Amino acid sequence: xxxxxxxxxxxxxxxxxxxxxxxxxxxxxxxxxTQPGQFVMMRGDWGRDPLLPRAFSLLAVLPGGEVTVLIKxxxxxxxxxxxxxPGARFSVLxxxxxAFPAPSADRHDLLVAGGxxxxxxxxxxxxxxxxxxxxxxxxxxxxxxxxxxxxxxxCEARTRTHYSTDDGSLGTPGRVTEPLAARLxxxxxxxxxxxxxxxxxxxxxxxxxxxLAREHGAPCWVSLEGxxxxxxxxxxxxxxxxxxxxxxxxxxxxxxxxxxxxxxxxEHVEW
Numbered sequence: 001x002x003x004x005x006x007x008x009x010x011x012x013x014x015x016x017x018x019x020x021x022x023x024x025x026x027x028x029x030x031x032x033x034t035q036p037g038q039f040v041m042m043r044g045d046w047g048r049d050p051l052l053p054r055a056f057s058l059l060a061v062l063p064g065g066e067v068t069v070l071i072k073x074x075x076x077x078x079x080x081x082x083x084x085x086p087g088a089r090f091s092v093l094x095x096x097x098x099a100f101p102a103p104s105a106d107r108h109d110l111l112v113a114g115g116x117x118x119x120x121x122x123x124x125x126x127x128x129x130x131x132x133x134x135x136x137x138x139x140x141x142x143x144x145x146x147x148x149x150x151x152x153x154x155c156e157a158r159t160r161t162h163y164s165t166d167d168g169s170l171g172t173p174g175r176v177t178e179p180l181a182a183r184l185x186x187x188x189x190x191x192x193x194x195x196x197x198x199x200x201x202x203x204x205x206x207x208x209x210x211x212l213a214r215e216h217g218a219p220c221w222v223s224l225e226g227x228x229x230x231x232x233x234x235x236x237x238x239x240x241x242x243x244x245x246x247x248x249x250x251x252x253x254x255x256x257x258x259x260x261x262x263x264x265x266x267e268h269v270e271w
Contacts, residue, residue, distance in 0.1 A: 003093055003094055003095060003096050003231075003232065004030035004093070004094070005091070005092070005093045006027065006028070006030050006091075006092055007027065007089050007090070007091055007092070008025040008026065008027045008028050008042075008067075008089070008090045008092045009025065009026050009027050009087065009088070009089055009090075010023060010024070010025055010026075010084050010085070010086055010087060010088040010089075010090065011024045011025060011026045011066065011086060012024040012086060013082075013084060013085075013086070016070075016150040016151065017147050017148065017150055018147070019072060019073040019074075019082060020070075020071070020072045020073075020116065020148070020150055021070075021071055021073075021081075021082055022059060022068050022069065022070050022071070023068065023069045023071060023081060023084070024062075024066060024067075024068050025066065025067050025068070025069065025090065025092075026064070026065060026066050027065055028061075028065050028066060028067045028092065029065035030094070031058065031061055031067050031092075031094055031095055032061060032065070033095070034058055034061050034067075034094065034095040035095070035099030035100070035102070035127075036099055036100050036120050036121075036123040036124035036126075036127050037057070037097070037098065037099040037100040037120045037123075037124070037200075037223050037262065037263040038057075038058065038094070038095040038096060038097050038098070038099050039055050039056060039057045039058070039094065039095070039096050039097050039231070039262060040055070040056055040058065040069075040092050040093060040094030040095065040096065040231075041053040041054070041055055041092070041093040041094065041096065041228075041230070041231035042054055042055075042056055042069070042090050042091070042092050042093075043077075043090065043091045044077075044080055044081060044084060044088060044089075044090050044091075045088065045089045045090070045091070046080050049076070050075075050076050050077045050080075052077075052229045053091065053093070053229075053231070054077045054078065054081075055096075055225070055226070055228055055231060055258070056069045056070075056071065056119075057069075057070075057119040057120045057123075057200070057223070057262075058094075058095075058119065058120075058123060059119045059122060059123060060122070060123060060126060061123075069119070070116050070118065070119040070150075070151075071116070072115065072116045093231055093232075094231075096231045096232060096258060097231075097257075097258060097259070097261060097262045097263070098260070098261055098262070098263050099263060100120065100124050100198050100221055100223070100263050101196070101198070101221060102127065102131075103124070103127050103128035103131050103133045103136065103137065104133065104136070105132075105133055105136060107136065107193075107195070107196050108136050108137070108138075108187070108192070108193075108195040108196070109124075109128070109136065109137040109138075109195060109196050109197075109198055110137070110138055110140055110180065110183060110184075110195045110196070110197050110198070110218075111124055111125055111137055111138065111139045111140065111159075111198050112139075112140045112141075112176060112180055112197055112198065112199040112200075112201070112209055113139065113140070113141045113142070113176075113199075113200055113201055114141075114142050114143065114176055114200070114201020114202050114205040114206075115143050115144075115148060115201055115202065116150075117199075117200035117201030117202070117205075117223070118141060118150065118151060118155075118200070119200070120200050120223050121139060121141075121198065121200055122139075122151060122154060122155060122158070124137075124198060125137060125139055125155070125158040125159050126158060128158075128159065129158050129159065134158060134159045135159075137159050138159055138160045138161070138162065138183065139155050139158075139159055139160070139161040139162070140161075140162045140164075140176055140179055140180045140183065141155060141161060141162070141163055141164075141176070142163070142164040142165070142166075142171075142175060142176025142179075142201075142205070143164075143165060143166075144165065144166045144167065145165055145166070145167050145169050146165055146169040146170035147169075148165075149163055149165065149170060149171075162179040162180075162183065163179070164176045164178055164179050175205070175208065176201070176205060176209075177205075177208050177209060177212055180197075180209065180212060181212055183195075184212065184216045184218065188216065194216050194217045194218035194219070195218055196218065196219045196220070196221070197209060197212075197213050197218050197219070197220040197221070197266075198221050198223075199220065199221065199222045199223065199266070200222070200223040203224070203225075203271075206222045206224075206266070207271040209222075209266075210222065210266040210267070210269075210271060213266060214267075219265075220265070220266035220267070221263055221264065221265055221266065222263070222264055222265075222266045222269065223261070223262050223263050224240060224257045224261050224262050224263075224264060224269070225257070225262070226238025226239075226240065226256075226257030226258065226261075226262070228257065228258050230258070231258045232258055232259060233256050233258055233259035236256065238256050238257035238258050239254040239255070239256055239257075240254065240255055240256075240257060240261075240269060240270070241253065241254060241255075241269075241270035242254060242255050242268060242269070242270060243267060243268055243269055243270045243271075244270070245267065246267070246268035246269075247268070255268070255269075
C-alpha cells in the first residue's frame with residue numbers, strides 16, 4: 001500500500017493524563033489499510049517553527065475516514081499538538097513503514113508496551129480481535145506509575161492484560177520485564193512453544209525484552225523510534241546499526257527506521 005499526502009482535520013482532543021492525549025482526526029480515508037506498526041508523518045498548520053513533521057504510530061483506524069493518534073508532549077511539536085483545538089488542520093503523509101506480523105491462529109503473541117509505545121500494541125490487539133484470535137494474544141504493559149498506564153479499559157476489552165509499574169502502584173512492581181518473564185516461564189511450563197513477542201516502547205526496555213526473548217527462545221519483533229524528517233528514506237536521519245548477524249549487514253551496516261522498519265526482528269538490531 002503506497003503512502004498518500006493529504007490534509008486531516010482535528011475532530012477531538014482527548015486528554016488521558018498529564019501531557020498524554022489522543023487526537024481524533026477526520027479526512028483520513030487514505031489510511032484505511034494501515035497495519036499495526038506502520039506510522040504517519042504529521043505536521044500542524046503552525047508556520048515554520050518547528051519546520052519538520054513528526055512521526056506517530058496510529059492508535060486506531062476508525063470508520064468514516066477517522067483515525068486516532070496517541071501522543072505524549074515531549075517537545076515543541078508535540079506541545080503544539082497538545083494545544084490544538086477542534087478544526088485544526090494537519091498535513092499527513094502515510095501509511096509508512098513495515099508493520100508487525102499479522103495475527104495468526106498458529107502462534108501465541110505477547111504484546112509488550114512501555115508508556116505511549118502502547119499505540120501499535122493496542123492496534124495489534126484490535127487486529128487480533130477482529131481476526132478472531134484474541135485468545136492467542138496477551139498485552140504486557142508497563143509504565144512508571146498507574147497514572148501513566150493509559151487506556152487500560154481499551155486493553156482489557158480486547159484481551160488479557162498484565163501490568164507493571166516502577167512504583168508498584170498497579171500490577172507487578174518494577175519493570176515490564178517482570179510480568180513478561182513470569183508469563184514466559186508459565187508458558188514454558190505447559191510445554192507449549194515459546195510465544196512471539198511484539199514490542200514497542202523505550203529502547204532500553206526493548207533491549208531488555210530482547211534479552212529475555214533470547215533466553216526463552218522466543219521470536220521477537222520490535223518497533224523502533226527514530227529522528228526523521230521525511231519518513232521514506234531520503235533524509236537518512238533515522239539510521240540504526242544492524243547487528244553483525246543480520247542479513248546483508250556486511251554490505252549494509254545500517255538500517256533506516258522509516259524505510260526498513262519501524263518494525264524489525266530484534267536480532268537484526270545492534271543494541
